[in-house]
Amino acid sequence: MKNTNITVNYFGSIAEITFCRQEVIVLKENQSMDKLHDILLKKYKPLKTAIYKFTHNQTITENNPTLKDQDEIALLPPFAGG
DSSP: OOEEEEEEEEOHHHHHHHTOSEEEEEEETTOBHHHHHHHHHHHOGGGGGOOOEEEETTEEEOSOOBOOTTOEEEEEOOOOOO
């Protein structure tokens, strides 16, 4: 089975939790966003109580897409505009 490299970007308070702004997570082929989320929750325990949304290739998503090699995921904390 082939590996899938996913670039994960962290912003604002989420970057403070992870102590980084970007990293590459290696998944097995045909893994879902839920699998990636599980990995991140194990790696960064404070994410369990944080509030954030996911983007998948720069589009906010609430579904559970299958991730492909070189996909880009971002964790975005709440933000206000004005």
